[in-house]
Amino acid sequence: MTMDAFSRIECRQGDIARQNDMEAVVNAANAELRPGGGVAGALHRAAGPELDRACRSLAPIQPGQAVITEAFALPNRYVIHCLGPVYGSDEPSDELLASCYRRALQLAEEHSIASVAFPALSSGAFGYPAAEAARVALSTVLKTLPDCPHVERVRFVLFDGESTRLHQRTLASLNGG
Template structure:
């Protein structure tokens, strides 16, 4: 990662990242409102987000697409379909592709900052420890390829997940 880039892991609400240009949606294949992150983002963005998503669906695991953010305090929502653990394979490559493709779209849209949730670790049952390692290693490895993006934030739902991501990030910085 370049020294001018910043990567952080915080506990918080993905819909309240008003200092980030883009937020990432842990989407379902049809890009519809649902539970978890997708439900929260769709509720906060308003019905226009659902209408904007419909012509872009379906997407496959590892894919990402971008829409405006509508009533969210961001410019864009980048929608990623993570793998369902134990169903979609190779799960690690598909999960890494989500993060890579989101960064690629962020660079394409000329954003300076992106906020990610922990993709696939909720209803898709990806083990959080492994997901954190894949997410952080992918972003750390590829962020230099996207010089426009200066800040990446992982916004985690609870204290235990936040601590795990912070420890994992620290272990990369020590290596």
């Protein structure tokens, strides 16, 4: 892992649907890519009904997969939809979760996307333990970024202060801090 990869990642508290300075946002999607609760609900509400219509032909997706659509009424160009694993059900959960982050970054690279905002995939309703989810997410992004030269910035947008601090501490520990 290069120092360059660390300098391209930030962790902050916020609303994933209000990342005006990011080219793409990542949706914590369900298999059918439909509006729901949490991140998926927030992004679908902000994007408008066109996002739901655009997703229908891409569904269903499997845990670990990612697909991309336009962002419609969101302030971004794209939404990358990832289906994270349900902890304790979809196995091997660590590999499936890592696949979400890796595939999302690969899609960003293929579309020459310079900035991507991620939520904490699978750590809400899907029950993934927050500390382990943060470790898998950040270590996967750090390993994948060197193969994605178009992706200049990755932001983890966390719902609350506790999650934000956890991600910041995890990133620092992966950087030897």
